Amino acid sequence: MPVEFRKDLFADERDDNLAEIGKPHIRQDILGHVTGRSPFYDDHLFDGLLHMRCVRSPHHHSRVRSVDTSAAERVPGVVRLIRPQDVPVNLNTLLALLNFGRDDEPLLTPDRCAYKGEPIIAIIATSERAARDAVAQVKVDWEELPFVLDVEEALKPEAPMVNETYPNNTFDYHDRYDHQKLRFGDVEAGFAQADHIVEGEYQMSPIEQAPMETCGAIAAPETNDRFVCYTSTQALFFSVAVAAKQTALPSSRLHFIGGTVGGGFGGKVDSHHEPLAILGAMLTGRPVKYQWDRAEEMQVGAPRGAERWRIKDGVMRDGRIVAREFTGFFDAGAYTRLSSYAVQKCTGHIPGPYTIPNIASNVYCVFTNRTPSTAMRGFGITGVDFAIECHMDKVAEQVAMDPIELRILNAYRDGDMKAHRRSAKNCALIECCQVVAEKSGWALSADARAASSLRGGGVDWRAEIPETLTDQGGQIGERKRRALAPEPFAGVSQRHTVAAGSANEHPATGNAPQREDMVIEAERLGFKVSTGVPVSSAPIAPPTPPGVPVPYPNNARPPEQPDRDASTGPGLPPAARSAEPLLPRETVPQRPVAPPPAAVTPPPSPSQPTSADQAPGGPRPPRRPGVSRFISGPRGRR
Amino acid sequence: MKTPVTFTLNGADAAAFADPGQNLLDVLRRGVGDLSPKYGCGQGTCGTCTVLIDGEPHLSCLVLAETVQGRAVETAGGMANGPDLHALQTAFVEGFAAQCGYCTPGMLMAAKALLDRNPSPTRDEVIEAISGNLCRCTGYEPIVEAILTAARAPRNSVGSTV
Numbered sequence A: 001m002p003v004e005f006r007k008d009l010f011a012d013e014r015d016d017n018l019a020e021i022g023k024p025h026i027r028q029d030i031l032g033h034v035t036g037r038s039p040f041y042d043d044h045l046f047d048g049l050l051h052m053r054c055v056r057s058p059h060h061h062s063r064v065r066s067v068d069t070s071a072a073e074r075v076p077g078v079v080r081l082i083r084p085q086d087v088p089v090n091l092n093t094l095l096a097l098l099n100f101g102r103d104d105e106p107l108l109t110p111d112r113c114a115y116k117g118e119p120i121i122a123i124i125a126t127s128e129r130a131a132r133d134a135v136a137q138v139k140v141d142w143e144e145l146p147f148v149l150d151v152e153e154a155l156k157p158e159a160p161m162v163n164e165t166y167p168n169n170t171f172d173y174h175d176r177y178d179h180q181k182l183r184f185g186d187v188e189a190g191f192a193q194a195d196h197i198v199e200g201e202y203q204m205s206p207i208e209q210a211p212m213e214t215c216g217a218i219a220a221p222e223t224n225d226r227f228v229c230y231t232s233t234q235a236l237f238f239s240v241a242v243a244a245k246q247t248a249l250p251s252s253r254l255h256f257i258g259g260t261v262g263g264g265f266g267g268k269v270d271s272h273h274e275p276l277a278i279l280g281a282m283l284t285g286r287p288v289k290y291q292w293d294r295a296e297e298m299q300v301g302a303p304r305g306a307e308r309w310r311i312k313d314g315v316m317r318d319g320r321i322v323a324r325e326f327t328g329f330f331d332a333g334a335y336t337r338l339s340s341y342a343v344q345k346c347t348g349h350i351p352g353p354y355t356i357p358n359i360a361s362n363v364y365c366v367f368t369n370r371t372p373s374t375a376m377r378g379f380g381i382t383g384v385d386f387a388i389e390c391h392m393d394k395v396a397e398q399v400a401m402d403p404i405e406l407r408i409l410n411a412y413r414d415g416d417m418k419a420h421r422r423s424a425k426n427c428a429l430i431e432c433c434q435v436v437a438e439k440s441g442w443a444l445s446a447d448a449r450a451a452s453s454l455r456g457g458g459v460d461w462r463a464e465i466p467e468t469l470t471d472q473g474g475q476i477g478e479r480k481r482r483a484l485a486p487e488p489f490a491g492v493s494q495r496h497t498v499a500a501g502s503a504n505e506h507p508a509t510g511n512a513p514q515r516e517d518m519v520i521e522a523e524r525l526g527f528k529v530s531t532g533v534p535v536s537s538a539p540i541a542p543p544t545p546p547g548v549p550v551p552y553p554n555n556a557r558p559p560e561q562p563d564r565d566a567s568t569g570p571g572l573p574p575a576a577r578s579a580e581p582l583l584p585r586e587t588v589p590q591r592p593v594a595p596p597p598a599a600v601t602p603p604p605s606p607s608q609p610t611s612a613d614q615a616p617g618g619p620r621p622p623r624r625p626g627v628s629r630f631i632s633g634p635r636g637r638r
Numbered sequence B: 001m002k003t004p005v006t007f008t009l010n011g012a013d014a015a016a017f018a019d020p021g022q023n024l025l026d027v028l029r030r031g032v033g034d035l036s037p038k039y040g041c042g043q044g045t046c047g048t049c050t051v052l053i054d055g056e057p058h059l060s061c062l063v064l065a066e067t068v069q070g071r072a073v074e075t076a077g078g079m080a081n082g083p084d085l086h087a088l089q090t091a092f093v094e095g096f097a098a099q100c101g102y103c104t105p106g107m108l109m110a111a112k113a114l115l116d117r118n119p120s121p122t123r124d125e126v127i128e129a130i131s132g133n134l135c136r137c138t139g140y141e142p143i144v145e146a147i148l149t150a151a152r153a154p155r156n157s158v159g160s161t162v
Helices: A030-035 A094-098 A128-137 A187-193 A236-247 A273-284 A294-299 A339-349 A382-398 A403-410 A429-439 A446-450 A574-578 B024-032 B087-094 B104-117 B123-129 B141-152
Strands: A050-056 A062-068 A078-082 A119-125 A139-144 A180-184 A196-204 A216-221 A227-231 A254-257 A288-291 A307-315 A321-333 A359-367 B003-009 B012-018 B050-053 B056-059 B072-074
Touching (some): A050 A128, A187 A307, A196 A382, A216 A273, A227 A236, A339 A382, A382 A403, A429 A446, B050 B104, B056 B104, B087 B104, B104 B123
Parallel strands (some): A050 A288, A227 A254
Antiparallel strands (some): A078 A119, A196 A307, B050 B072
């Protein structure tokens, strides 16, 4: 049935046939493409165009001791140098526009360069050749610093600090959490019930988008007190806002022209060219082009970030997966860009399109001295999907089951409750599997052929939100600093538990000080904070005597203590949470003492906290505030 | 010291002053104003700057501008005859052989060189002819198909614009 439009209102409209879906339709921009007339940003000619090139760090991690630009300034054709202090607002983070994350990345870096290729000075000259010559003439005294290129190495206490805004080398979710968490049911109970445990580790390398057109922008003063900016950006409004912020111009003075992108694939959202080109036009009064060459596109251009995944499944003999646990590390490189968001997408995708009653995941957005990573085609999903589907094959092998039938058996069906407390709708994995099997001549059993996404879902446990298991300490998400609060959420139904650390979590009872949970505790050695870090000015909570609950009224927060944050499982029996965390740290370790972590320790897993408090460890391993209990102590496997 | 260079561009006289070491791509784009050849790598690896010089495909980023003195240069900007598209252009339009469009002018030039020389190429010959041209969007298959389609088009519509 066609949609009934209000024909009376549109009686004068043309009677267009809008039934286009399913028919090929000639692209409206293709005539420009085949005649070479599509207006890419570099296809705009300007008289007196100036060219900008950047002096870049040649090291993974380094500090600028001194810069001598005198020879560069004498290169014929050099018009102007732009130094960090010339950038009106030098610090930004891409998602600041969404109020997500803190400004952490300079446009031009004044001192410490955290990745190879980080720009420190921009040089504007009358020709690209002169700009290149001048860049080569800049003498920089680099102090090489220790660097870290591996996500789990970066989480070790002794790892060098990559990003001063996030000194623990992890992005702070909701200003409190060093990872993004998902909990559904009780994975440990699921593992105990399972006939097989299948574990796997999967690594996806960084992938460069490699667009045919390299990133760039041309900016020029217009005659109406505006600056025009032709840009290759694939995120025009991001770029306008970032450029307005960093140049300290109202966006009404910026005239952005884009939309013709020579291949983006996610790599043209980072909005670094536009502010620099506009700044160049502001400072020289002339048109300025800032264009990456191919080498810069490949080395400096932000790739899809690397991801490392560990998956542990509990599987029944018949192939039903009853528990699945993830630990994920997303390599953000040196700055956040979009990686923080990618981790949330990862978590939103877990556990893949399968109905599994018990799920746990911890995903970390980790800073390393690699090129900052950003968006690329389905980013946040592609890596974890790669891991999940590899793991499904591994599970199929382990239980000696056909891999497609394993997927059909475990697939979401309509009405199933997902780990995110949403009912699955319009499911089609089963049907996709059946079509793939048919097209590829893959024999399926009669049961698998007869399965349907429309049948068998949404019944019994498949429709229910199970009681959410909490960690030791009675919390879904551990705090960076131990919570001393009694139960302010008594009476809140457990049924409404949501993924801690997600945007839908229960609001805390007030606005917690941003960094209150990041205070330095005495035993947290090996922690490094730069002077610029906004450590909370709130006083450090005094140690609480053992076993003495902190007295304060329900729903009121003692000023000297961090709020019991939203990750604390609401509606838990008070006993579940009061037992251990009420003890101040100093009083806990009355346990046998074991040597420090051996060379090989098991990988950290979300459901098996390896808290330093619990480790039968002697001298407690150094800890940094903000470090998760789940991966503290022996970090990683080394 | 600039050097005067005169040549024909898509059949018409063209002239420019070239800087020492300036490549043909730059002279075509900034000196003459034909923006159809694109910069992709500047090192002869991607093919987006492909032009024809005396009918042969060349990577204009690796050609010194002075060397085209007195020669015939063709670019994608000159393929159409007024409003009438070249058979290759028509086939690219109808065959969805372009997405972002950045590699397209170079692709068309490589294909035109092939069809001008070999009006009935095999599939392998088409693949060989565009093997120096990278495309990140299409996966190449629509491009190969479009070139084969153009080769099957009426003979008088191929290679007749210059």
